[in-house]
Amino acid sequence: MATTVTAPSPSVPSTPLLKDELDIVIPTIRNLDFLEMWRPFFQPYHLIIVQDGDPAKTIKVPEGFDYELYNRNDINRILGPKASCISFKDSACRCFGYMVSKKKYVFTIDDDCFVAKDPSGKDINALEQHIKNLLSPSTPFFFNTLYDPYREGADFVRGYPFSLREGAKTAVSHGLWLNIPDYDAPTQMVKPRERNTRYVDAVMTVPKGTLFPMCGMNLAFDRELIGPAMYFGLMGDGQPIGRYDDMWAGWCMKVICDHLSLGVKTGLPYLWHSKASNPFVNLKKEYKGIFWQEDIIPFFQNATIPKECDTVQKCYIALSEQVREKLGKIDPYFVKLADAMVTWIEAWDELNPSAAAVENGKA
Amino acid sequence: MSLEIQDSEFDIVIAALQPNLTTFFEAWRPFFSRFHIIVVKDPDLDEELQIPTGFDVKVYTKSDMGVLGDTSINFSGHSCRYFGYLVSRKKYVISIDDNCLPAKDNGGLIVDAVSQHMSNLKTPATPFFFNTLYDPFRKGADFVRGYPFSLREGVECMLSCGLWLHNADYDPMTHVVKRNQRNTTYVDAVMTVPLGAMMPVSGINVAFNREVLGPVMFPGLRLRKDGKHRWDTLEDIWNGLCAKVVCDRLGYGVKTGLPYVIRSDVEAGQALESLKEWEGVKVMDDVLPFFQSVKLSTTATTVEDCVKELASIVKEKLGPQNAIFARAADAMEEWTKLWESHGAQSS
Numbered sequence: 001m002a003t004t005v006t007a008p009s010p011s012v013p014s015t016p017l018l019k020d021e022l023d024i025v026i027p028t029i030r031n032l033d034f035l036e037m038w039r040p041f042f043q044p045y046h047l048i049i050v051q052d053g054d055p056a057k058t059i060k061v062p063e064g065f066d067y068e069l070y071n072r073n074d075i076n077r078i079l080g081p082k083a084s085c086i087s088f089k090d091s092a093c094r095c096f097g098y099m100v101s102k103k104k105y106v107f108t109i110d111d112d113c114f115v116a117k118d119p120s121g122k123d124i125n126a127l128e129q130h131i132k133n134l135l136s137p138s139t140p141f142f143f144n145t146l147y148d149p150y151r152e153g154a155d156f157v158r159g160y161p162f163s164l165r166e167g168a169k170t171a172v173s174h175g176l177w178l179n180i181p182d183y184d185a186p187t188q189m190v191k192p193r194e195r196n197t198r199y200v201d202a203v204m205t206v207p208k209g210t211l212f213p214m215c216g217m218n219l220a221f222d223r224e225l226i227g228p229a230m231y232f233g234l235m236g237d238g239q240p241i242g243r244y245d246d247m248w249a250g251w252c253m254k255v256i257c258d259h260l261s262l263g264v265k266t267g268l269p270y271l272w273h274s275k276a277s278n279p280f281v282n283l284k285k286e287y288k289g290i291f292w293q294e295d296i297i298p299f300f301q302n303a304t305i306p307k308e309c310d311t312v313q314k315c316y317i318a319l320s321e322q323v324r325e326k327l328g329k330i331d332p333y334f335v336k337l338a339d340a341m342v343t344w345i346e347a348w349d350e351l352n353p354s355a356a357a358v359e360n361g362k363a
Numbered sequence: 364m365s366l367e368i369q370d371s372e373f374d375i376v377i378a379a380l381q382p383n384l385t386t387f388f389e390a391w392r393p394f395f396s397r398f399h400i401i402v403v404k405d406p407d408l409d410e411e412l413q414i415p416t417g418f419d420v421k422v423y424t425k426s427d428m429g430v431l432g433d434t435s436i437n438f439s440g441h442s443c444r445y446f447g448y449l450v451s452r453k454k455y456v457i458s459i460d461d462n463c464l465p466a467k468d469n470g471g472l473i474v475d476a477v478s479q480h481m482s483n484l485k486t487p488a489t490p491f492f493f494n495t496l497y498d499p500f501r502k503g504a505d506f507v508r509g510y511p512f513s514l515r516e517g518v519e520c521m522l523s524c525g526l527w528l529h530n531a532d533y534d535p536m537t538h539v540v541k542r543n544q545r546n547t548t549y550v551d552a553v554m555t556v557p558l559g560a561m562m563p564v565s566g567i568n569v570a571f572n573r574e575v576l577g578p579v580m581f582p583g584l585r586l587r588k589d590g591k592h593r594w595d596t597l598e599d600i601w602n603g604l605c606a607k608v609v610c611d612r613l614g615y616g617v618k619t620g621l622p623y624v625i626r627s628d629v630e631a632g633q634a635l636e637s638l639k640e641w642e643g644v645k646v647m648d649d650v651l652p653f654f655q656s657v658k659l660s661t662t663a664t665t666v667e668d669c670v671k672e673l674a675s676i677v678k679e680k681l682g683p684q685n686a687i688f689a690r691a692a693d694a695m696e697e698w699t700k701l702w703e704s705h706g707a708q709s710s
Contacts, residue, residue: 159643
C-alpha cells in the first residue's frame, strides 16, 4: 500500500531525466524542423533518426542535438538480408531504431507532432510524463476507478485488493493527441473538420485481456522489458497494406504483456498533432486492413502463448507461428509477415546479444 | 444509435442515512425536480426526515419494508437503497449518496449528474475493444484508427458508474493514512469497462437499467461490522462484481467515469475507529480471483438465471472459505425471490 509522510507542504518528487537511459526514435522522410519546438525537452537526449525514403536525400538535423541517423543504405548494410523485415516508404521503419538503440527506454514520436498545452496553458513535457508512467507500476489485474493510483493526489479505491496494490511493471506508455485525431480514412472523410479538443486528465492501465489500437505517434516503452515485441510489421512499398504498423505491434505487444504480467498504460501525455494526412491516400493504404482487422482482432483475442515461453522473444516466435497458421489462411501476406516476425527476432538478437542470453520480460 | 429515454422512465433513489436532507435536496433541486424520487429511510434512523417541498417524493420507512414479509436481507445502513430499487416501477434508476452534492466541471459549470447518467445509459457501450479516445459516442470524439468496424455498434449500457471529487471513496486504511488527501482531478471522460475486466463499483453515484439489471442489483455481501460509513461496507463492490460478470455473459455494457459528484468529508477522521474490525482487507483478496475466473453457463440467458447460477457457485466455492460468502449467496437467492414477487413490474 502506498504510504506518504505528510509534511506541511508536501513537495512533488521530481521525475528523473534518464538522459543516459532513454533514446528518442524518430522516423522521417521530410525534415526535422519540428524538433525546434521540442528542444527544451529533447536536447538532453540521444536521438536515433530513421530516414525513410530516398537515402540520397540529406535530412538536416537541427544544431545542438546528439544523434545517429540511419537511411536505407545503412539499414541494408547493418542487417544484410535481414533488412527485408524493415519496411520501406512507411513510418514502420522506425522499429529499426528500437533495434539499434542501446538504451533501456525508447520514446518515439512522429515528425508532425508538437508540444501541446495543458488546460492551464502550460507547455506539456510529454517525455517527462512518459517517464513517470514507465517508472511507476501498472494495475492490469483490476481496474482502478480513479485511474492511475500512483499519481499524485490519487490512490486505490475502496474494494481494491491489497494484494494487488504493488502493481505490475510498466512496459509501455501510450500517449494521446490533441488537434488532429488519429482516425482511420473513412472517419477522416466523414468528419474532416473534427478536432480533438478534450484534455482527459488521466493515465490508466489497459486491463489484462483487453486489446486496444496502439498509435505510434506518441509512444514510450521499456526496451529491456518488451523491445522485441515492438516490431512494426511489413508496410508500405511492395506491401498490400499501410497504416497498420503500430496497430500490429500493439496487438502483439499486448498479448505478450498479458502473458508476462507486464502493464500497459494509456492516456497522458498529450501532444499536438498538426498534420492530417490525405484521407484518399490513407484509404488506399488502409483498405485491406479494414477488412483484415475483422479477423485479426479475434485472432489476437483468442491467441494464447504457451506457458513455457518466458522471454519476449520466445513469446513472439510462438505468436508468429500462430500468425502463419491461422492468419495465413486469409492472405499470403500473413505468411510473409510471420516470416518477417522471425527475421526481426533473429536480427534483434544479433544486434542485442546480451539481452538474448538473459530472460527478460519476467515480472 | 442512441436510445430515446424519457424523464418519466427514471426514478431517483436516495438512501437517507441522515435525517436532515434539506441541503442535499436544495442543491440538487435544478436537476432532481423533474423526476419522481424515492427516499428510503435507514431503518435504524429514528429521527424524522426533513425534506424540502417542491419535489415529487415518496418516502419509504422501516414499516414499509414490512411488505416484504420475513426476509433474511438486511436493509439497514447503505443497504436501504436497495429497497428503493425493489419498489421503483421505472425502467431506470439513479442513486446518489445523501452526503454528495453537484460538482463543478473544469469550466466551473455545475454538473448535471442526472443528465450525464442518462446520456451514459442512452448511448452504446463498447466492451469488446478499448477505444483510446474513450467514449466514441461523445461529441467531438469517435472510434480511432484500428478499431474494427464490426464492433462499432456497441451494446446497450446497463450500468453507469460515476465518480466523486473531494472525499474520494477509499477504504478506511487509506482514509487514515492519507487523511488530508482530496480528489481534485476532474477527468473529463466516460469509458466502457472492457469485457472480462473487473472493477470496484462504488454505490455512491450510480445509475442502471432496472428493468434488465434489477435482479442483480442486490445487497449481497455484508461485513460483520457493516456500518453507516461507506468504508464499513463492501455491498456495492460485491454487487458491481456480480453485475459485471452477468453483463459480460449477456453482452451488456458497463461504463465508468463521468459524472462526478462532490462528496463531503464530514465523516473524515472517523475511519480510525473502523480499522480494528475491518475485514474488507482479507475479503477482497478472496473475492477478486473468484470473480475473475467464474464462468456462467451458456444456458443462463437472463439476468435472473445468471444470478441463480452465480449464487450457487458462490455458495459452493466461496461459502466454505468464510461465512459471509455463504450469507451473500443466500442473500442473492433471497433477492431473486423478492424481485420476482415485488420488484419485477415496471409501469
